[in-house]
Amino acid sequence: MAVKSWFSIPKESGFSLANIPFGIISTTSNKSLRAAVAIGDHCLDLEAFAAGRGFSECQIDDSVFSQPTLNAFAALGRPTHRTVRTYIQNVFKTDTQHPKLLKDNTDLQQKCIFRQDEVTMHMPMQIGDYTDFYAGKNHAFNVGCLFRGPANALQPNYTHLPVGYHGRASSVVISGTPVVRPNGQVLENPAAEVKKPVFKPCQRLDIELELGAFISKPNPMGQPVPIAEAEDSIFGLVILNDWSARDIQAWEYVPLGPFLAKNFCSTISPWVVLIDALEPFRSKGIENDNELLPYLQEKKAENVYDIRLQVELTPKDGKPTVVSNSNGKHLLFSFPQMLAHHTVGGCNMNVGDLLGSGTISGPEQGTEGSMLEISKGGKETIKLEGGVERKFLQDGDTIVLRGVCGNEESGLIGFGECRGTISPAPTV
Amino acid sequence: MAVKSWFSIPKESGFSLANIPFGIISTTSNKSLRAAVAIGDHCLDLEAFAAGRGFSECQIDDSVFSQPTLNAFAALGRPTHRTVRTYIQNVFKTDTQHPKLLKDNTDLQQKCIFRQDEVTMHMPMQIGDYTDFYAGKNHAFNVGCLFRGPANALQPNYTHLPVGYHGRASSVVISGTPVVRPNGQVLENPAAEVKKPVFKPCQRLDIELELGAFISKPNPMGQPVPIAEAEDSIFGLVILNDWSARDIQAWEYVPLGPFLAKNFCSTISPWVVLIDALEPFRSKGIENDNELLPYLQEKKAENVYDIRLQVELTPKDGKPTVVSNSNGKHLLFSFPQMLAHHTVGGCNMNVGDLLGSGTISGPEQGTEGSMLEISKGGKETIKLEGGVERKFLQDGDTIVLRGVCGNEESGLIGFGECRGTISPAPTV
Structure with missing residues (x-):
């Protein structure tokens, strides 16, 4: 039963007394x-x-x-x-x-x-460094299939460590900030023998449905955070949209990873939900067949959270369509595992550093965390309310990501909205 | 002729009146x-x-x-x-x-x-974000040969854009800070069918000889810095040692790029040499066979600097050996090109952001910017003074990187030392 309040709290609100973000x-x-x-x-x-x-x-x-x-x-x-x-x-x-x-x-x-x-x-926190992981195994597999086929979809390292890369802290913004479509180098004909890129606005602008975790406890350089202490270093979680320019990414990302495809904007929801508020929603993540190295072994099998996640797309002057329903438990690694891995070589964290989970896709259709997956690499159209179709985002489109735990009876734990509307690319 | 000073300045000093870092x-x-x-x-x-x-x-x-x-x-x-x-x-x-x-x-x-x-x-600057480029073409080719063979050493994108990735700002430290050898996941037998990593101290600890550029002018998100204005956004240069754990890197870096292999430490020299002090040493870089897209085209062909670079290795209680002599001009892209590219998709820069050039190797033996290259991937030994041999760094080894422009007659422009000594890996 929800704790009763003298203050009027709508029962459908994600900001029940059980939350306090x-x-x-x-x-x-x-x-x-x-x-x-x-x-x-x-x-x-x-x-x-x-x-x-x-x-x-x-x-x-x-x-x-x-x-x-x-x-x-x-x-x-x-x-x-x-x-x-x-x-x-x-x-x-x-x-x-x-x-x-x-x-x-x-x-x-x-x-x-x-x-x-x-x-x-x-912005709730001043972010020192932002690191984006890739722990959504279903997403990694789906995208790997599109790029390299099912046999090589996941690299051999994928199940042994939380794969991650350094992101761009300066362009992490609060929900509601306009998202300017990036220009960039794109290879229009990847099959051509002579690879000659053109410069143009991104044609495959996409979202990534993620959770973000803020760090509350610094560790000095050379002193890793043990896995048993890692959870206490996490302040709380937000919803994160790691906007992605797929065509720019495809041309630039080998061998050093995504760069301009990611650093034009990343949006977070404004309220930080404390890690304690999520405690009742602990859940098992995706099972890992490998025995992990000791520094990644957690005591509790329930190391991720049952957070219902939703992606809603609204064209300019159009109607909203929920294009995906996923869940925060579709992760192969937990935030404590990400933090233990991040610091195990000695990397120092500061208060306010942000970790992204990686795109969280469920195992079946309708639960994908990116349009790349929903549209099967741009091969299929996504049908929206009012007869509108999309493969990737168009100017004027608004994306709202939402996350919520629990039920109305015991009080909902919501994250609020993570919203962004696409502005046209600037003329360069 | 050097400008004469009433103050005693040794003529062999890199901090002549022509410098003022x-x-x-x-x-x-x-x-x-x-x-x-x-x-x-x-x-x-x-x-x-x-x-x-x-x-x-x-x-x-x-x-x-x-x-x-x-x-x-x-x-x-x-x-x-x-x-x-x-x-x-x-x-x-x-x-x-x-x-x-x-x-x-x-x-x-x-x-x-x-x-x-x-x-x-x-630390001379508070660094917001640190980005490491890969513009040292000789290094990229040498390393590409070791990993993928000469035919595929450079990716098709390499000559079209300055390849770069986001680095870790929190672990950029000032010259003299101890460098703690990282522990990490390493694949001891990459040829084995079942890939099973072990956890151990890095066995292939390496340096990367780079230049770093500090940004002095912010640009708002969505508003790129035009190439013609990019140079005026650069405050000055330092020497940068982007310490690298090659064995950790080999296992982790596909598909999202280097992570723990780089984020345990990056060292910079303490004095920022203003871009104006380097103006007399403008030089042509490595010639690019491609015609670049307009946003990367610079007016002056002399877009990099003739800076004599040196790598010195001193074992604990041993004698110093200069293991490499390179030059700042061995770059395919200039810092203004890196900045124009970095922002062309809308990424915002802040004052104090740091750009690394990528490892600067010359075209011939004795000019390599990393031990990976000098030792040909660890196959050959590097002979030091006193009969000592190395392939990669051992605990107690000290690396000093130096850079200097000009001559004593007109006054040397030096960067001071970029120094680091290796401490043993912590017991985890």
Whole structure:
């Protein structure tokens, strides 16, 4: 049963009391960036709540909530995140132990509670480095089949380690930021003997449905994070759209990996769902036939999360169509495994670093995490509401990714929207 | 002829008046990080110089020199860098127009001039993102031959665009920082039918001799930097050692590129040599048979620099051996071309972003930029002074990379040292 609140929370909201995700807001009356949590259709301005002595019954240095990012709060560590989340849940529940703080204090309510449609969301974290993994085995297999055929779809290393590559941190943006179609070098006739690229706007603009994990605990260079401690280094999760230019990628990516095909934009959802909020939704991931090396072995088999993921496409002036339903459990490696691997050679992480899961596709049709897979490499059309067809994205198209755990009875745990609309390529 | 100085500058110093490179220092008497320029065996503390009204005859907001990085100074733009460099050259020349500022002011000299062996050098820039290119064509060919044979050594895209990949910014460190040998997954028997990696310390630890370029001008997402403006976005150059774990790399790098093989450490030299100081050493690079797409076409054929590069290896308690002499001109693409390409799809750059050139090898024996090439993939031994032999690096080995332009007559333009000593791999 959902914990009852004195505050009105729609039961279909992903921001039930069981969630309490953190983000960064500004308002028209106060342009300064500060921390907030989402509750139902509203959010609680944590700076204003702190200023009204809202944290007087909680052991927390509440100045962290006046920062323009969540990095300082994240750096306080998982026990503190847990304390604050539990405290806020307590403040909002019907039988709160602290009724005078907010429940019976309409003056403070007016100062620190805003409707979500009144606030502007900002990047929740300052990202140092962004690393994108490739742990969605179904996606890796599907894409590998398209490029190299089923026999060589997965490389021999694939099941032994979480394959990953360094991404571009500067172009990670918040949900709602326009996505400018990239120009780039494309090989129009890959079969031709003389390979001569042309320069043009990307014709195969795609999405990648991913989860992102923010790091809350730094490790010094040369000192790996042991697998047993890795989960406690993760602050929380967001939905990530790793926009991809498939035609640019095909020409550029051998031998050093994707570059311009990925670095024009990556979009994240604005609310960071704490790792503790996801604990009830632990799930087994994709089974790995290999015995992993010890540094990647986790105690719990349930190392990923049952998060229902959805891809919705809306053409300009058109109707929305859900083109895919996937799930966060379709991963071969967990975020703790990714972090343990990332650092095992000595690489240092900083608070705010972002790990992408890789594209999360399910095993059957209708669960693919990219249009490349849905359209079978652009060979088949994707039929949308209103008779519209797509293979890849057109200018004006809007993509919304969503993720949610649980049910209305015990309270939904949602991620909000990860949204982007395609703008035309610039004239160069 | 070198410009004469009232200050004693050894003629063999790479920090002649023709140079004036910028760095970040601290001293035992003042632990705070601040900007300095190198002059001969000394450096000029720019914060102390500013405090002593040293910049009173120069149009500059000298508060930028009190920052712990050069980012704020870099962001002022190339005309300002030029103004400040010319001004400092003027202050130090024998017939300076401003003798009272420093030449005849021994009190200020004592406050702002330090011997270089008295100061601690720090990271010159806060790096947002680090991108490593692969523009050293001889290196790419040599390594391609080892991995794939001469016929397929270079991919079809290689001569059409500067191939690059995103590197790890967090593990870029200043010269002198110990380099911890990484552990990682290695495939001991690549020919075996069942590929089963083992976990062990890297056995093929290598260097990569590169130049690094720091960005001084941001571009917004979706707005490429035109090739004609790209050079003015480059603050200056450093020497870069992109340490590489070849055995880890071989197992992990297909299909998404190098990851743990590179992100354990990358070392840069401490002094940023301004792009203007390198102007007299413009040189033609490696000729490209392809006609490049317009966005990569530069007006000047002399688009790289004649910088003499050197690799020195010293075993623990042993003697130094110069194992390679290369040159900065052995590049197929220039830094402005790399920047134009990097941004052409809309990727945004920030002040302090670092571009690596890729390993710079010359065309003949003795000019290779990596031990992988010198030892022909580990098949031949490299003979060092004192009868010592190497194929790859052993614990306790010290590598020093150096770079210098010009001659003593007109004044040497040196980069200082890019140094690192190998520490043993940690026990995991």
